[in-house]
Amino acid sequence: MKKHSQTFPCFLLLSFVILFSSCQKQVDETSSTEIILEENQESTDPLPSWNDGKTKESIINFVTKATTEGHPDFIKKEDRIVTTDNDGTLWSEQPAYFQLFFALDRIHALASEHPEWKNKQPYKSVLENDMKTLMAQGEKGILEIVMASHAGISTDEFASIVKDWIATAQHPTKKKKYTELVFQPMLELINYLQANEFKTFIVSGGGIEFMRPWTEEVYNIPKDQVVGSSIKTKYEYKDGQPTITRLAEIDLIDDKEGKPVGINRYIGRKPVIAIGNSDGDLQMMHWAESNSIKNLQIYIHHTDSTREWAYDRESHIGTFDKALDEASQKGWALVDMAKDWKVIYPYELKD
C-alpha cells in the first residue's frame, strides 16, 4: 500500500466513501418464558456506547412511540424508512474522504500501465505524493483522478478491487484499516433500528459501487439498501460473457439536492429518520421533515479532537455550518461526539 503525504490540505471533492467492525447482526436472544423476555428487554440498553442524556433519550423515545401500536406516533412497518449518510456519520472522513485514498492508491497501482502519467497532471502529483499540487488543480483534477481510477472496467472487477483494498489498506494517521474507523455508537443505532423493523438505507455522496462490496459485512445493510453517487454503465457481451462496463461519465451526485433525488429514485418514500453530519445532508433532512408521518433528524457533531477530529463551520470536508444553526434552532437531535459517545471506534471496546 502506498504511503500518502501526511499533510492533507482541506479539499472539496465530488464526495464518495466505506466500513467494518464487530457489527452485531442480531438483538440479544432472550430465553423462552415471557417473564424473562420482558425483564431482558427492560434491562438491556440498546445503545450501550451512548451516554445517557437528551440525545439518547430523544432517539429511544422516538423509536418506542413509533413501534407502540395504538400510540398516536405509531409508524407502520412499511413507512419505517431510515436514511443515513456515511462519511462523517457512520465512519470518519478526515483528513480526506476515504474513497479519495482508494482513488490515489488505485492510480499508483495503475501507473505501470500508463507510463505517460509520470509527466502528466493531475497524475504526476498523485504519483509524487504531492497533494498540494493535486489540490491546486481543483475539482477538475480530482474528477479526472476519480474517473481514471473508477471507470473503464467491469462492475465485477471493480467490486473485487474495492474488496481487496478495503481488506488491507491503512489509514494514513490512525494506522488502522478504514473499516475499523466506523463509529461503534452508530453500529448500535443501526442494529437497534433494524431490531425495531426500521429499514435502514445508506444515502451517501460516496460511490455506490465503492460502498456495496463491504456495507453488508460491516453495517449489516444489504447492497440494495445502499444509495450513493454513481457513474453511468453499459451492458455488453465480451467474448460472449454478459458484462456491465463502468463509463467515465457521472450519473448521479448523491449529495445536497442529489440526496432527496437519490432517495426518491431508490426508495420511493420519504424517510422518518434521517441521519447526517454536514450541510450536504440538509436537503435530506428537509425531505424527511416534509414527511406527513412523524419524523426525526439526527446530526452528528464532530467535537472530539482527541479520539476523532473536531471540526464544523470552517472545515472543507463535512462542513457543518448552516445545518448547525438549523439543527440548534429546530431542536433536532444533535450528537456531541465528545459528550454523547462513550467510545468512538469498535476497537476501543477491546482495549
Add this chain to the structure above:
Amino acid sequence: MKKHSQTFPCFLLLSFVILFSSCQKQVDETSSTEIILEENQESTDPLPSWNDGKTKESIINFVTKATTEGHPDFIKKEDRIVTTDNDGTLWSEQPAYFQLFFALDRIHALASEHPEWKNKQPYKSVLENDMKTLMAQGEKGILEIVMASHAGISTDEFASIVKDWIATAQHPTKKKKYTELVFQPMLELINYLQANEFKTFIVSGGGIEFMRPWTEEVYNIPKDQVVGSSIKTKYEYKDGQPTITRLAEIDLIDDKEGKPVGINRYIGRKPVIAIGNSDGDLQMMHWAESNSIKNLQIYIHHTDSTREWAYDRESHIGTFDKALDEASQKGWALVDMAKDWKVIYPYELKD
C-alpha cells in the same frame, strides 16, 4: 374515464406499466405443535393454481434445494434475489401496455388546460381516440404523449394521480380494473418465494413511479424493490416546501440492455431467479445466467387465446421470438399459460 377506440393496432412503445388482487401476504399460519406444522407443510400446495407437471416441478425443486442447508445448491439468504418483469409477466399487456392507457386518459384529463392540443399532433389523435393516426406518428409521437402526461408535476402529485386512476380505470375489452388483470399463479409464486426468504424485485420497462403507488398493495413488493424506466427529477423548494419535480427527460429505459443496468443500479447483485415473457427480458436472463450461484430462468408463454391472449413471435407487444428459441434450447422453465395455469386471474377463483 374516457373510452378508447376498440381497435388497437400493435405498437412499439418505450414500454412502461401495474396490479391488484387478493394477494396473500403471509404463508398459511400453522398451529402450535411441531407435528401439525410438519403435516401442514407437507400437505399445503404452495402453488395451488399451477397444474402439476414439469414447469411447476422445476420451480419447487429449485426452491427446495436453494433453502436446504447442506445441499450443494443451497443459496445464502442475501443471495436469494428474484427479478421479475411486470407487463405480460405479472399482469396482462394486451391490447397495449396498461401504462399507455393511463397516458391517454391523462391527456384527456389535461385537455382543458391545453386548448391548443385540439389542433396539434400527437394530441389531436389522442383526443379524437384515433389510435391509428397516433401510432402512425411512431415512437416520437408516443414519447411526446408520455412526457406530456408524466412530467412537469411533483412526484407526490404524480403518485396521487396514478393511485386515483388505478383504483377506477377500466380495461377497454376485459371491462375489469387493471389491477384485476394480474396473474393469480404469479401472485402465488411471489408469495411462495417470499415465504422462502427470497427478496423479490420487479424489473420492468414500465415507469418506476407508475408502479410504486400500487405494487405494495397488489404484489406485496415494497416500493424500494421496484425497478423501472424513469425520467429525470429535480429537487427544489416551492413556497418553502421541498419538492421533487418530474422533468421531461428520459433517465433510464429499463428494457433489454437496460434491465441488467437497472438491476446493477438498484440491486447490486445478480439474480438467482429471473422471470419474464419477452425478448426484452433476454438480457436479464443472461445476467442471471452469468451468476456464479445456481440460477433459474422462467419464461411465461402467452398461449391462452380464450382466458387471456395468445401471442409470441409476431406480436409487437411482448415479442417472444429469439427468447422462445433460446428458452427451448436451454431448457429454461417455460410456462404454457393454457396448460400450466388452472386460472389466469384472481377473480376466476371467486366465480
